[in-house]
Amino acid sequence: MTTLIAYKSDPVRGAVWHDIFSREAPDLRLVDWAPEGEAAQARFLVAWTPPEDLLRAMPGLEALFCIGAGIDHLPVAALPPAVTVVRMVDPDLTASMVEYVTMAVLALHRDLPFYRTEQAAGRWTPRAVRPAAMRRVGIMGLGVLGQAAARAVAGFGFPVRGWSATPKDLAGIETFAGDAALGDFLAGTDILVCLLPLTSATRGLLDRRLFDRLPDGASLVNAGRGGHVVEADLLAALDGGRLGGAILDVLAAEPAPADHPLLSHPRVMVTPHVASATQPAGAARQVIQGVRAHLRGEPIPHAIDRGQGY
Numbered sequence: 001m002t003t004l005i006a007y008k009s010d011p012v013r014g015a016v017w018h019d020i021f022s023r024e025a026p027d028l029r030l031v032d033w034a035p036e037g038e039a040a041q042a043r044f045l046v047a048w049t050p051p052e053d054l055l056r057a058m059p060g061l062e063a064l065f066c067i068g069a070g071i072d073h074l075p076v077a078a079l080p081p082a083v084t085v086v087r088m089v090d091p092d093l094t095a096s097m098v099e100y101v102t103m104a105v106l107a108l109h110r111d112l113p114f115y116r117t118e119q120a121a122g123r124w125t126p127r128a129v130r131p132a133a134m135r136r137v138g139i140m141g142l143g144v145l146g147q148a149a150a151r152a153v154a155g156f157g158f159p160v161r162g163w164s165a166t167p168k169d170l171a172g173i174e175t176f177a178g179d180a181a182l183g184d185f186l187a188g189t190d191i192l193v194c195l196l197p198l199t200s201a202t203r204g205l206l207d208r209r210l211f212d213r214l215p216d217g218a219s220l221v222n223a224g225r226g227g228h229v230v231e232a233d234l235l236a237a238l239d240g241g242r243l244g245g246a247i248l249d250v251l252a253a254e255p256a257p258a259d260h261p262l263l264s265h266p267r268v269m270v271t272p273h274v275a276s277a278t279q280p281a282g283a284a285r286q287v288i289q290g291v292r293a294h295l296r297g298e299p300i301p302h303a304i305d306r307g308q309g310y
């Protein structure tokens, strides 16, 4: 019997998914999601936004493949433990995130938010140029994206440290793990990069208490989720001079309202959640590998740990 995989996402990228499945996995059949169609019988679903009341819509569901790296928006708790939830790990998605973090770290290191404001005011205000070796970058979250970003940033000569919930060993990167080590990690971080997954343990973690543990004038890059940051505390830290600047790809409410104070802040640069995106070819191949592993009775690579929430 053919294995059915339902696809519920953008139809333009869907054309690439169909092409890869028909050429590389003729034994598997990708069908576009429709509530009344055969897709409802599928054992696997690929989606960013699953159908409402997923289990009723797909009673035979065995695995949900998220089309993005983050799964915090999915109704995981409502799914029985037998349904595996899988995160996307796509080389193009990782590469784009590495570009974004590198760009943001360099922009903060080279005072770009400051020069943008000076230029707008018609001012010519040079600041001292500091070598990368004098700017310490701290990356929170050392999963696939965090590790790749840490290596890339270290390549410019920045001393790089990383913090994660559980201990990680990374060549050339000083690593810290758990709540007890957070203070030491922050005290030696001039540019803080958040790439954490959003869970009940990390929601609101970037608050006044955390900003107070950074060196004076430190800056922030958030390419995780808006929910990591207490935005009122970030604004207060920027206005009070604790933080020198921020580059944010994500905000608590997206799209952000036009009058959001972070959008107009002179030392903040905001991008509209574009740091990275899954590309269809690599994503389709990850799903093919994952479905095949499952059919062989093996664990699906990049399945989330429900206890950890990512």
Ligand SMILES: O=C(O)C(=O)CO
Pocket: 067, 068, 069, 070, 071, 273, 276, 277, 278
């Ligand atoms: O992949 C993700 O989780 C994203 O946020 C992409 O937009």
